[in-house]
Amino acid sequence: MLLQNAIADALNNTEWAFPLAECFHIGGFAVGLGSIAIVDFRMLNLGLRHETTGRILRYAEPWTLFALVFVIFSGIVLFLSQSDIYLANLVFPLKMYVLVAALIYNFTIHRKVATMENPPPALSKIVAIVSLLLWVAIVWGGIFIAFF
Amino acid sequence: MTIAESIQNIDFLTAIRESALVYPCILSTHLTCIAIFGGMILVTDLRLLGLTYKGLTITDVVTTFRPWKRLGGLIMIVMGLLLAASEAEKYVPNPFFWTKMVILGLIGVHALIFRPIVYNQTEELDRSPVIPTKAKVAAILSLVLWTSMFTMGRLIAYWEPPVTPAPQTSIRQREAFGVRVALDANPARTLRTPPYGRLAPRR
Numbered sequence: 001m002l003l004q005n006a007i008a009d010a011l012n013n014t015e016w017a018f019p020l021a022e023c024f025h026i027g028g029f030a031v032g033l034g035s036i037a038i039v040d041f042r043m044l045n046l047g048l049r050h051e052t053t054g055r056i057l058r059y060a061e062p063w064t065l066f067a068l069v070f071v072i073f074s075g076i077v078l079f080l081s082q083s084d085i086y087l088a089n090l091v092f093p094l095k096m097y098v099l100v101a102a103l104i105y106n107f108t109i110h111r112k113v114a115t116m117e118n119p120p121p122a123l124s125k126i127v128a129i130v131s132l133l134l135w136v137a138i139v140w141g142g143i144f145i146a147f148f
Numbered sequence: 149m150t151i152a153e154s155i156q157n158i159d160f161l162t163a164i165r166e167s168a169l170v171y172p173c174i175l176s177t178h179l180t181c182i183a184i185f186g187g188m189i190l191v192t193d194l195r196l197l198g199l200t201y202k203g204l205t206i207t208d209v210v211t212t213f214r215p216w217k218r219l220g221g222l223i224m225i226v227m228g229l230l231l232a233a234s235e236a237e238k239y240v241p242n243p244f245f246w247t248k249m250v251i252l253g254l255i256g257v258h259a260l261i262f263r264p265i266v267y268n269q270t271e272e273l274d275r276s277p278v279i280p281t282k283a284k285v286a287a288i289l290s291l292v293l294w295t296s297m298f299t300m301g302r303l304i305a306y307w308e309p310p311v312t313p314a315p316q317t318s319i320r321q322r323e324a325f326g327v328r329v330a331l332d333a334n335p336a337r338t339l340r341t342p343p344y345g346r347l348a349p350r351r
Contacts, residue, residue, distance in 0.1 A: 019306055023299045026182065030298070034187015038213070047212035051204055059201040063194070132184075139183050140176040147172040 011081035018081060024074040025142075032067030033135050035060040036106070039114055043128035045121075053124070054115040064106075090148045095141030102134035152236040164234040171234070178227040182298060185220025188213045189294060196266070196287035198279045206283075207270040225252075228301075242307050248300035255293050262286040 011017045039057050041047045048056060079086050086092045113119050113127045156165065164170050195201045195209045232239045239245045259267075266273070266286045273283055 019302055022302050026179075026298050026302065027295060029183050030186045031190050032187070033183035034189075034191045037184045037187055038191055041213070041216065046216065048204065048208050049212065050208055055203060056201075059203060060191075063191075063200060135183070136180050139180050143172050143176040143179055147168070 007077065007080045008082070011077065018078070021074045021077045021081075025071055025078060028067045028070035028074060029139065032064055032071055033139070035063040035067065036131065036135060039110075040128035040132050043114065043124040045125075053119075054117075057111065057114045061111075068103075086145070089145050091141055091144045095138060095145065098134060098137050098141060102131075102138060105134060106131065150237070150240075152240040155233050156236040158233075161230070161234040161236075164230060171231075174227050174230055178224055178231065181220045181224035181227070185217050185224065186294060186298070188217050188220070189290065192217075193287040193290050196273075196279065196283045198284075205270075206273045206279075210267055210270045238309075239304070241309050242304055244300050244303040244307050248297060248304065251293055251297050251300060255290075255297070258286070258289055258293060262289075 011021070038048065039053060039060050042049075042051065042053050042056050110127055110131050113124060156162065164174065191201065192209055192213065195204065195206060201209060232245065262282075266283050273279065
């Protein structure tokens with residue numbers, strides 16, 4: 001609680017702190033979603049057709065992880081600045097549920113299918129679409145928190 | 149009536165502003181494009197800098213995502229312009245908005261300069277043993293431009309016009325869907341002063 005108050009005070013008393021955290025959050029999710037999207041676009045056969053999905057994933061995954069750490073930390077900072085408002089928000093818990101689902105999905109099913117030698121094309125496509133939908137839903141959740 | 153007012157009073161722009169659902173949906177689409185296609189631009193820049201994706205050829209990274217980045221960029225710009233036009237009165241005096249438009253112009257200039265010498269010469273870049281400086285310069289400038297782009301977008305929401313004393317008694321009215329509505333009738337709506345949502349006006 002004390003930590004939370006300290007962070008909240010720092011964020012609320014410094015004019016640029018909250019927007020700065022938001023910018024980190026946006027920049028972070030652009031890196032993260034970009035690195036996930038190139039894998040998904042390959043699974044959908046929409047780009048990088050010369051490469052296997054597994055190879056792309058090997059390059060993309062460190063960036064996904066790096067970005068996730070960035071996004072989650074800046075997200076926690078944003079949350080702590082007004083935790084009571086977020087907790088009372090209708091959309092915030094939904095966003096968190098989808099986030100947990102997306103994280104689990106990304107490192108289990110998504111990774112498994114992406115690294116398969118010869119996955120059935122239909123399976124790859126479905127897995128990629130679900131992955132994109134989950135992550136996009138989280139972006140939408142972030143915006144809708146501010147409106148509901 | 150100012151130009152900004154006449155723009156935002158166009159029927160469908162008024163509808164966007166007044167709608168509780170359409171405005172956040174457009175905003176979310178704008179952000180989704182930033183995430184996916186902006187993310188692809190970052191991936192391209194990182195590849196050009198030689199920081200990652202080294203096993204993938206520059207040609208592959210640059211050319212296979214090009215149509216998607218173009219489509220995403222188009223959606224992003226259309227959505228952004230809709231957002232700005234629907235609240236033109238607030239955007240026109242906002243210095244961050246105009247800074248953002250200048251950066252958008254600079255991104256165009258960046259494309260004009262570097263497309264012929266970098267982005268259309270990817271096979272030459274792939275053959276070269278080290279990544280040439282011009283490609284790295286293009287990537288760094290692109291990173292700087294896009295980072296400032298979304299930072300400005302965020303800061304637009306935090307700028308407040310200098311306060312001018314207004315007569316407190318008059319309720320501003322606007323024609324919407326053929327009916328005159330009091331703008332301040334819905335207190336939730338007045339909370340949404342900055343274009344990016346209720347949590348934004350934090351002071």
